[in-house]
Amino acid sequence: MNQADLHDPTTTALRLVQSIALSVPAYRRFLDRHGIEIDTIAAMTDLGQLPTTSKETYRRPNALADLHAGRPEDVETIASSAGSSGAPTFWSRGQRSTDHGAAMFGQVLRECADTERTATLALVTFPLGPYIGGAFMYAMLLELRKRGHRLSIATPGMDPDVIAQVISEAADGYQQIVIFAYPPIARDLLDTHGDLLRRHRVIVIVGGEPVSEAWRTLVHGMLGDRDGDRVRVVYGATDVGFVGYETAATVAIRSAAEHDSTLNRAVFGIEHNDGDVVQQPAFVQYHPEFTYIEVDSDGYLLFTVGGVLPLVRYRVNDRGDTLLGSAVRHRLLDAGYPGLAADIDPNAHYLFVFGRTDVAAIYSAVNIYPDYFRPAVEHISLATRLTGRFIARCETDSEQRQTLTLDVELRPGQQPDPETAEQVRQLSVASLRQLSAEYRIVHDQKGPDAEPVVRLKPFRSEGFVTGGKQKSID
Numbered sequence: 001m002n003q004a005d006l007h008d009p010t011t012t013a014l015r016l017v018q019s020i021a022l023s024v025p026a027y028r029r030f031l032d033r034h035g036i037e038i039d040t041i042a043a044m045t046d047l048g049q050l051p052t053t054s055k056e057t058y059r060r061p062n063a064l065a066d067l068h069a070g071r072p073e074d075v076e077t078i079a080s081s082a083g084s085s086g087a088p089t090f091w092s093r094g095q096r097s098t099d100h101g102a103a104m105f106g107q108v109l110r111e112c113a114d115t116e117r118t119a120t121l122a123l124v125t126f127p128l129g130p131y132i133g134g135a136f137m138y139a140m141l142l143e144l145r146k147r148g149h150r151l152s153i154a155t156p157g158m159d160p161d162v163i164a165q166v167i168s169e170a171a172d173g174y175q176q177i178v179i180f181a182y183p184p185i186a187r188d189l190l191d192t193h194g195d196l197l198r199r200h201r202v203i204v205i206v207g208g209e210p211v212s213e214a215w216r217t218l219v220h221g222m223l224g225d226r227d228g229d230r231v232r233v234v235y236g237a238t239d240v241g242f243v244g245y246e247t248a249a250t251v252a253i254r255s256a257a258e259h260d261s262t263l264n265r266a267v268f269g270i271e272h273n274d275g276d277v278v279q280q281p282a283f284v285q286y287h288p289e290f291t292y293i294e295v296d297s298d299g300y301l302l303f304t305v306g307g308v309l310p311l312v313r314y315r316v317n318d319r320g321d322t323l324l325g326s327a328v329r330h331r332l333l334d335a336g337y338p339g340l341a342a343d344i345d346p347n348a349h350y351l352f353v354f355g356r357t358d359v360a361a362i363y364s365a366v367n368i369y370p371d372y373f374r375p376a377v378e379h380i381s382l383a384t385r386l387t388g389r390f391i392a393r394c395e396t397d398s399e400q401r402q403t404l405t406l407d408v409e410l411r412p413g414q415q416p417d418p419e420t421a422e423q424v425r426q427l428s429v430a431s432l433r434q435l436s437a438e439y440r441i442v443h444d445q446k447g448p449d450a451e452p453v454v455r456l457k458p459f460r461s462e463g464f465v466t467g468g469k470q471k472s473i474d
Contacts, residue, residue, distance in 0.1 A: 009288035009289060009292055009349075010045075010047070010292075012288075012289055012292070013047060013288075013292035013304050014041070014044060014045075014047060016292075016304065016306050016310070017041060017047065017050065017304065017312050018038075018041050018042060019069075019306075020069060020306075020310045020312055021038045021041055022038065023069045023070070024066075024067065024068070024069050024310060025066045026058070026062040026063075026066040026067045027058075027067075027310075027312060029062075029066075030051075030053065030058060031050075034051045036050070036051075047292075047294060047304065047312075047313060048294070050312060050313055051313070052296065052302055052313045052314070052315050053311060053312060053313060053314045053315070054314065054315045054316075054317075055089060055239065055316075058311075058314070059089060059091075059239070060089065064078070064090060064092060064309075067092070067309050068092060068308055068309060069306075069307070069308055069309070069310050070094075070308055074094050074308050075092045075093070075094055075308050076093060076094050076095060076098070076139075076308075077092070077093040077094075077132075077135055077136075077139065078090055078091070078092050078093075079091060079093065079130055079131060079132035079135045079136070080130045080131060080132060080238075081131075081132060081238040081239075088130070089238070091132055091238055091239065091309060092308050092309040093132070093135075093136060093139075093241070093307070093308065093309070094307055094308035096306060096307045096308070097136070097241050097307045097308075098136075098139045098140060098143050099143070100241065100242070100287075100290040100291075100307075101136065101139075101140040101143075101241060101242040102140045102143040102144050102147065103287075103290070104242060104244070104245060104286075104287060104290065105140050105141075105144065105234070105242065105245070106144055106147065106149065107245065108205065108232060108234065108245045108246075109144065109149060109178070111247060111248060112203055112205075112229065112230070112232050112248075113176060113178050113203045115144070115149040115150055115151055115178070116148055116149055116150065117150070118150060118175045118176055119150045119152075119173075119174045119175045119176075120149075120150055120151050120152070120174055120175065120176050120177070120178055121152055121154065121166075121167075121170055121171055121173075121174040121176070121177045121178070122141050122151045122152065122153045122154070122177075122178045122180070123154050123155075123156060123163060123166060123167070123177060123178070123179045123180065124137045124138050124141065124153065124154070124155045124156075124180050125156060125157060125158055125163055125179060125180060125181040125182075125185050125186075125189075126158075126180060126181070126182070126207075126208075127157060127158060128155055128157065132238050133207075133208065133238070134155060134157075136241070136242070137180055138153065138155060140242070141153050152170075152174065154166045154170065158181075158182075158185050160185075160188045160189045160191075160192045160193060161192070161193075163179075163189055163193070164189070164192070164193040164196055167193075167196055167197070167200070168196065171200050175201065176200065176201040176202070176203065177197075177200050177201070177202045177203070178202075178203045178204075178205060179202060179203070179204050179205070180205050180206075180207075181204065181205075181206055182206065182207070182208040182209065183206045183208070183209055183211050183215065183388065184387060184388055184389050186204050186206055186219065187215075187219070187387060187388055188387070190219065190222040190223070191387070191411060191412060192412070194222050197222075197223060198223060198224040201230075202223055202230065203230045203231075203232070204219060204223070204230060204231050204232075205231075205232045205233075205234060206231070206232075206233055206234070207233065207234040207235065207236060209370075210233070210281075210282050210353070210355060210371065210374065211233060211378070212278070212280070212374065212375050212378045213254060213255055213258040213278070213280065214258075214278075214375070214378050214379055214380040214383075215378045215388065216231045216251075216255075217380060218378075218380060218383045219231050229248060229251065232245065232246045232251070233245075233246045233282060233284070234246070234284070235282055235284045235286075235351070235353055237303075237316045237318070239303075239311065239314060239316055240291060240303040240305050240311060240314060240316065241291070241305060241307070243284070243286050243291050243293075243303070243351070244284030244285055244286035244291075244351050245284050245285060245286075246283070246284055246285075247285050248343070249340070249343040249344050250283045250284060250285065250350070252340060252343065253267060253283065253328075253332070253337075253340050253344075254280055254283050256337065256340060257280065258278050258280065260335075261273060262335055262336075263332075263335045263336075263337060264278065264280065266331045266332070266334055266335035267283075267328070267331050267332065267335065268280055268281055268283075268352065271434075272434065278375065279371075279375060279431070279434060279435060281320065281352040281353050281354045281355070282351075282352070282353040283350065283351075283352055284350070284351050284353070285348055285349065285350055285351075286349055286350070286351050287349065288349050290305070291303055291304075291305050292304040292305070293322050293351060294313065294322075295320065295321055295322060296315070298319075299319045299320070299321070299354075300315050300317065300318070300319055301315070301316065301318050301319065301320045301351075301353070302314065302315055303315075303316065318353050318354075318355065319353075319354045319355065320351060320352045320353040320354055321351075321352045321354075322349065322350065322351055322352075323349075323350045323351075323352070324346070324347070324348075324349060324350070325344045325345045325346040325347055325348040325349070325350060326346040326347070328341075328344050328350055329341040329344050329346055332344065354371070355369060355370070355371035363394045363402055363404045363442075363450075366436060366438040366439045366442055367436075367438075368392060368394070368404065368432075368436075368439075370392070371435070372428075372431055372432050372435050372436065372439075373390055373392055373406060373428055373431065373432075373452075374388075374390075375427070375431050376424055376427035376428040376430070376431050377389075377390045377408055377424060377427075377428075379423075379427050381423070382420065382423065382424065382427075384411070385410060385411060385414050385420050386408055386409065386410060386411060386414075386420075386424075387409045387410070387411050387459065387464075388409075389408075389409040389464050390406060390407060390408045390409065391406075391407045391463050391464070392404070392405070392406050392407075392452070393405055393407075403453055404450070404451070404452045404453070405452060405453045405454075405455065406424065406425075406428060406452040406453070406454050406455070407455045407457050407461075407463065408424055408454060408455070408456055408457065409457050409458075409459060409460075409461065409464045410456055410457065410458055410459055411459060412459045413459075414459070416456035416457075416458075417456070420456060421454040421455075421456050422454075424454045424456075425451060425452060425453075425454045428451075428452050428454070429443070429451050429452070432452075
């Protein structure tokens with residue numbers, strides 16, 4: 001093996017898999033069931049020869065202890081998923097996961113908030129308790145404090161009034177505030193306490209679900225910094241940990257592509273015409289030495305990660321694609337954007353995430369996913385009326401006739417009105433037709449009968465959560 005091979009991400013991933021096969025009882029049994037001898041992995045040059053794993057085929061059938069790669073005391077934290085797609089599942093985390101997360105998150109904070117030189121109040125509004133999101137974020141921020149970032153951390157949870165109390169009490173002692181939140185919680189906070197936030201320099205870092213560029217623009221406006229760069233998206237999953245983060249370059253590309261269909265097609269492969277609801281994937285940078293990512297033949301992302309609960313070719317049901325920075329540059333140059341291309345590191349690794357597919361409803365044999373509706377309910381023209389939360393479902397009457405319904409949450413003080421409902425319906429149909437060839441066929445056949453029935457619901461109606469992730473497909 002030459003020196004170049006030692007730094008090749010595929011070689012590194014294979015060596016990790018060899019170690020997992022030797023040290024993790026559950027993975028050894030998994031390989032046995034598939035007729036794979038551990039010794040044969042040493043000769044592999046392609047991880048694609050190994051079977052994929054998932055929550056259903058690997059995590060849930062095994063006891064937590066059998067999934068560990070080391071001693072029980074190597075586990076620092078045992079926490080659960082939010083259970084937004086079913087029952088919560090428990091996961092173990094150790095120092096390696098914290099180190100990896102801190103290394104990458106340090107780059108996010110360094111670039112967008114300069115936290116090594118700026119006294120910062122960091123507000124973790126992800127839930128704590130048994131949930132992994134808040135606990136993992138808190139541990140990463142503590143680690144970053146040890147590494148020289150000037151952070152003071154508070155964990156107020158998701159209630160906007162409690163978050164505002166912390167800001168009122170403590171924020172004047174700091175140069176800026178960084179808020180870590182699910183997008184709907186950030187929006188709730190701005191809706192209810194926007195005046196308070198605008199008195200401070202506030203950076204918003206969101207995760208847990210994708211956001212549109214319209215949402216980013218809206219939040220910048222609500223922060224009183226319409227042309228700023230104070231909103232960043234991070235991508236990860238309970239199963240595999242923190243994976244990737246937006247940079248100034250990826251944000252600039254996504255923002256430019258929203259207004260240029262040629263660029264959107266060249267970079268993301270998604271067509272749109274003037275007046276269309278613009279569809280874009282999350283676009284983040286990641287580090288393959290921390291998280292090795294493959295894309296299977298159906299377009300699903302497969303993750304190989306180390307740690308006390310390591311995973312091999314693990315599918316979280318997100319579809320996406322990976323690109324080297326050099327390939328991103330070529331796409332930008334082909335679309336006529338040399339300035340944007342110059343800001344992309346040709347040796348960096350980038351990830352597109354087109355959305356999760358494990359919470360689909362089915363209407364007339366068409367899979368309906370949350371991302372089909374999100375651009376409609378987050379449309380900038382509806383920003384003063386809607387919170388961005390929605391619940392889509394397929395309802396069946398006594399004669400088994402199906403109706404696609406879309407419940408949409410109104411902002412505080414807003415009342416249902418036919419004009420808003422009609423606008424949501426039109427935008428949703430446009431988005432469904434853009435994203436689903438199967439839906440286009442059904443819509444062409446059935447016409448209005450295939451269109452969602454939009455029901456505007458008062459703020460905090462039943463089903464619209466304020467204490468966790470919103471379940472958007474029922």
